[in-house]
Each structure stands twice: as structure tokens, then as C-alpha cells.
Amino acid sequence: MSATVEETIQYASQESPDSPRRTVRVGICGLGTVGSGTVNVMSRNAAEITARCGRPVEIVQVGARRDNPACDTSQMQVSREIFDVATNPEVDILVELIGGTTVARELILTAIENGKHIVTANKALIAEHGNELFEAAASKGVTIAYEGAVAGGIPIIKSLREGLVGNRIQWLAGIINGTGNYILTEMREKGRTFEEALAQAQALGYAEADPTFDVEGIDAAHKLVIMASLAFRMPLAFDKVYTEGISGISIEDIRYADELGYRIKHLGIARGTEQGVELRVHPTLIPQRRLIASVNGVMNAVMVSGDAVGPTLYYGAGAGAEATASAVIADIVDVARTLEATPDQRVPLAGVAAGGQGQNCVLPMDEVVTSYYLRISAHDKPGVMSQVAKICSDQGISIEALIQHEPAEGEALVPVVILTSRAKEARLREAVSQIEALDTVEGEVVRIRVEPLG
Ligand SMILES: NC(=O)c1ccc[n+]([C@@H]2O[C@H](COP(=O)([O-])OP(=O)(O)OC[C@H]3O[C@@H](n4cnc5c(N)ncnc54)[C@H](O)[C@@H]3O)[C@@H](O)[C@H]2O)c1
Numbered sequence: 001m002s003a004t005v006e007e008t009i010q011y012a013s014q015e016s017p018d019s020p021r022r023t024v025r026v027g028i029c030g031l032g033t034v035g036s037g038t039v040n041v042m043s044r045n046a047a048e049i050t051a052r053c054g055r056p057v058e059i060v061q062v063g064a065r066r067d068n069p070a071c072d073t074s075q076m077q078v079s080r081e082i083f084d085v086a087t088n089p090e091v092d093i094l095v096e097l098i099g100g101t102t103v104a105r106e107l108i109l110t111a112i113e114n115g116k117h118i119v120t121a122n123k124a125l126i127a128e129h130g131n132e133l134f135e136a137a138a139s140k141g142v143t144i145a146y147e148g149a150v151a152g153g154i155p156i157i158k159s160l161r162e163g164l165v166g167n168r169i170q171w172l173a174g175i176i177n178g179t180g181n182y183i184l185t186e187m188r189e190k191g192r193t194f195e196e197a198l199a200q201a202q203a204l205g206y207a208e209a210d211p212t213f214d215v216e217g218i219d220a221a222h223k224l225v226i227m228a229s230l231a232f233r234m235p236l237a238f239d240k241v242y243t244e245g246i247s248g249i250s251i252e253d254i255r256y257a258d259e260l261g262y263r264i265k266h267l268g269i270a271r272g273t274e275q276g277v278e279l280r281v282h283p284t285l286i287p288q289r290r291l292i293a294s295v296n297g298v299m300n301a302v303m304v305s306g307d308a309v310g311p312t313l314y315y316g317a318g319a320g321a322e323a324t325a326s327a328v329i330a331d332i333v334d335v336a337r338t339l340e341a342t343p344d345q346r347v348p349l350a351g352v353a354a355g356g357q358g359q360n361c362v363l364p365m366d367e368v369v370t371s372y373y374l375r376i377s378a379h380d381k382p383g384v385m386s387q388v389a390k391i392c393s394d395q396g397i398s399i400e401a402l403i404q405h406e407p408a409e410g411e412a413l414v415p416v417v418i419l420t421s422r423a424k425e426a427r428l429r430e431a432v433s434q435i436e437a438l439d440t441v442e443g444e445v446v447r448i449r450v451e452p453l454g
């Protein structure tokens with residue numbers, strides 16, 4: 001008969017500190033949104049976690065500048081100096097939840113030097129310094145787990161690193177910034193302004209300390225590069241990701257997209273091609289019939305297509321205290337389960353065994369082939385459309401769909417919306433600059449890429 005949860009805890013806690021099944025001691029640094037969520041969920045689900053892990057997992061120290069009323073740390077040793085946690089011999093796993101890339105990097109390197117395993121939800125740090133940190137961890141025989149860093153509570157790192165290892169990954173595409181998706185959803189469904197929706201996302205604890213990371217696509221680029229490195233066996237190459245944010249998206253474009261049967265979503269896309277891997281973050285029109293088109297609010301979703309499994313979809317809360325805590329705790333349990341294992345018995349940090357990295361490079365953006373939504377502000381004069389059509393055709397681009405409404409009363413400019421055939425980015429850019437130079441066209445052409453995702 002299997003042991004009850006209580007018996008499991010009792011059994012594990014009776015063991016000596018040197019026993020292989022002793023209590024696993026966790027130190028948490030940073031007691032903000034995710035730190036407090038992690039303390040709360042670990043306390044609430046302690047018995048569940050112990051039963052699954054086969055040994056107690058206890059928070060023995062918290063490093064925080066100040067207490068956070070959102071969680072109870074009265075039974076824990078609290079230090080105002082986070083580096084105390086990194087050097088504390090009583091800590092097995094340091095959980096870094098302070099954010100940023102300077103102090104967090106030093107903290108993790110110090111903890112690794114002191115033989116601690118690391119759990120972090122810090123995508124900026126992994127994307128920008130992961131290669132260095134992984135090397136440092138490997139040289140000390142410790143591990144770094146980072147499930148909370150990508151798509152919050154969705155176990156996407158585990159899926160890519162373990163669940164899909166039998167595949168050659170063809171492409172992945174995801175809504176991987178909760179704040180951005182929340183803003184686009186609020187604009188579309190409630191007619192809120194961009195600024196109102198962002199303020200609400202900040203109040204709900206979804207946004208980064210600097211929300212330009214969310215709205216300009218930097219946060220999504222951090223997450224994309226982490227997923228791509230696992231999917232395509234390549235080093236983290238954050239500086240090579242093409243990044244566009246959502247601050248230029250207007251309610252007008254959201255409505256026209258609807259009319260054409262599309263939703264505008266902010267996507268991170270990585271696609272393997274013979275010439276290299278596309279790495280791009282930008283607003284994208286996706287067909288309304290795709291499941292991912294219905295992913296709204298703070299929810300995230302990632303599609304991954306593998307040669308054996310075909311397309312798969314992972315969905316869940318991409319941000320928030322407890323959703324992210326769920327991922328952080330999964331990492332803690334993973335590390336705790338293999339605390340006494342040798343490094344070669346653990347799942348490799350970057351998803352590949354030593355020497356197993358591929359030769360993939362990043363495809364320059366000019367070479368990327370995709371279709372486009374163009375919105376042109378044209379004077380209501382004959383001949384505009386034939387000029388636009390000629391420019392496109394000279395670049396090998398055909399027009400697949402077109403919307404042109406009557407101009408509003410007293411309005412001189414007519415919005416002309418076009419969906420193009422697939423074309424190389426460089427060709428499209430040339431066509432757009434020629435269209436903008438026409439006397440009959442005012443201002444800049446709005447340009448949003450279109451992906452069928454199927
Ligand atoms: N909020 C989310 O939904 C979410 C989701 C996934 C990942 N993340 C990531 O998790 C990390 C934490 O995010 P958060 O939203 O909890 O941030 P937060 O700002 O709410 O919390 C960070 C905490 O760390 C503390 N801190 C910073 N520097 C410190 C230092 N030197 N010493 C002591 N304390 C220090 C701050 O005072 C704050 O309390 C970030 O890397 C973030 O990108 C956040």
C-alpha cells in the first residue's frame with residue numbers, strides 16, 4: 001500500500017541531514033510579485049510538493065529588502081542582504097526573483113561558486129547572459145532551471161527540452177508576453193486606449209519593472225531566444241532577434257484585420273530554414289480560425305511544430321504571481337529530485353549534451369519570406385490603385401485581398417488595406433518606400449506581417 005502524504009513527510013523528516021533523502025533547503029531572493037507568490041504556493045501546497053518530491057522541500061531563508069504583506073515569512077529566516085543567501089551553507093537551491101541583469105548575474109555567479117543550484121524566472125538574464133551562466137554552472141556541476149522565465153506557468157521549457165526531444169523542430173510561434181496580449185485584447189474587446197490598458201496590466205502585476213520591455217517586444221525577444229536555443233540547438237543569440245513592439249498598433253488596424261478574418265497578435269516566431277533560423281518578434285495577423293487567435297488577456301500560448309508530432313499548442317497564464325510560482329516550484333522540485341545526481345544524470349541545461357550544439361545560424365531579416373497587411377492613406381483620386389499594383393508587381397508581389405471604403409464625409413484621405421502574397425522582406429521594404437513616395441499617398445504605410453500558422 002502506498003504511504004499517505006503525512007507518512008511521507010514524517011519518513012523524510014526523520015532522516016539525518018547527511019541522508020540522501022534529507023530536506024531540500026531553498027533560499028528565495030526577491031519578495032516581489034513572483035517571490036511572494038512562490039512563498040504562498042510553497043506553503044499552501046507543502047504536503048503535495050513533499051509527496052511528489054519524496055522529501056520535504058523547505059524555504060530556509062528569504063533575502064528581501066523589506067517584508068511583503070502579500071506573504072507570510074514570519075517562520076522563515078529573513079535577511080536584508082541577498083548575498084547572504086548565496087553564501088549560506090544551509091541553502092541547496094537559490095531562487096533568484098529580483099529581476100534585472102546586473103545584481104542578479106552577480107548573485108547567481110556567487111551562488112554557483114558556493115555550489116548552489118539555481119532556479120530563476122529571469123528571462124532577461126538567461127537570454128543575455130545564459131551562455132556565461134550555463135558554463136559557470138557546468139564547471140561547478142550545478143544546474144540552472146528557468147521554467148518561469150518563458151510563458152509564465154506554461155511548462156514550455158520542459159516540453160521543448162524533454163517532451164519533444166524525439167523531433168526535429170520545424171517552427172515555433174507564440175504569444176509570449178502577457179502584458180502585450182492583455183493590452184491588445186482590451187483595445188479590441190473594450191475599446192480601451194493603449195495607455196489605459198497598460199496601466200491596468202501594471203496594476204495587475206503583469207508588466208516588467210520597465211514596461212517598455214513588454215510593449216516594445218524586448219521581453220518577448222528574451223523569451224523567444226531561450227525557446228529557439230532549445231528547439232534548434234543553438235547558442236543564445238539575443239542580439240540577433242528582429243524586434244518590433246505593439247505601440248504602433250491602432251484600433252483601426254485591429255478592426256480591418258477583423259474584417260479580413262484575422263486577429264492581430266504580438267508573436268515571437270522561430271523557424272528553421274535551409275539558410276538559417278528566423279528569429280523575429282512583431283505584431284502579426286493570424287487567421288481567426290486558429291486556436292491561438294482566441295488566446296486573450298494575460299494568457300500566453302505557444303505553438304511548436306515537430307517533424308514527428310506535427311503542430312502542438314501549449315496554453316496558460318503567461319504572467320502573475322501564482323502562475324509563475326507554479327513554474328518556479330516545478331523547477332525547485334526537479335532540482336530537488338536530482339540533488340544527489342551527477343551532472344550527466346540530469347537533463348542538460350541548454351537541452352543538449354556537451355558537444356551536441358548544432359550549426360544553426362540566424363537568418364538575416366531581409367531574407368525572411370512572409371505575407372503582409374498594408375494600410376495606405378491615399379488621396380481619393382483615380383489611378384492610385386493601379387500605381388500601387390504596378391509597384392508591387394515590379395517587386396514580384398501580388399495583391400491577394402483589398403479593402404477600400406468610401407471616404408468619410410469631408411475626408412480627403414481614403415484608407416486602402418491590402419493583403420499581399422508572400423515575398424522577401426527586402427522586396428516588400430522596397431515596394432513600401434516607392435508607395436510612400438507617390439504624390440497620391442500621404443504619410444507612412446502601415447505594415448504588419450501575416451502568418452498562416454498551419
Ligand atoms: N511578474 C510576473 O508575472 C513575472 C512572470 C514571469 C517572470 N517574471 C520575472 O520574475 C522576476 C521577478 O519579477 P517580479 O514581477 O516578481 O518583480 P517585482 O519587482 O515585483 O519583484 C522584485 C523584487 O526584488 C526586490 N529586489 C530587487 N533588487 C534587490 C536587491 N538587490 N536586494 C533585495 N531585493 C531586491 C525588489 O525590491 C522587489 O521586491 C523578473 O525577472 C521577472 O522578469 C515575472
Ligand SMILES: N[C@@H](CCO)C(=O)O
Pocket residue numbers: 149151152176177178179180206207208214219318319320
Ligand atoms: N512582463 C511579462 C511577465 C511574464 O514573463 C509579461 O507580461 O509577459
Ligand code: NA
Pocket residue numbers: 147148149150151152153154155156157327
Ligand atoms: Na514556463
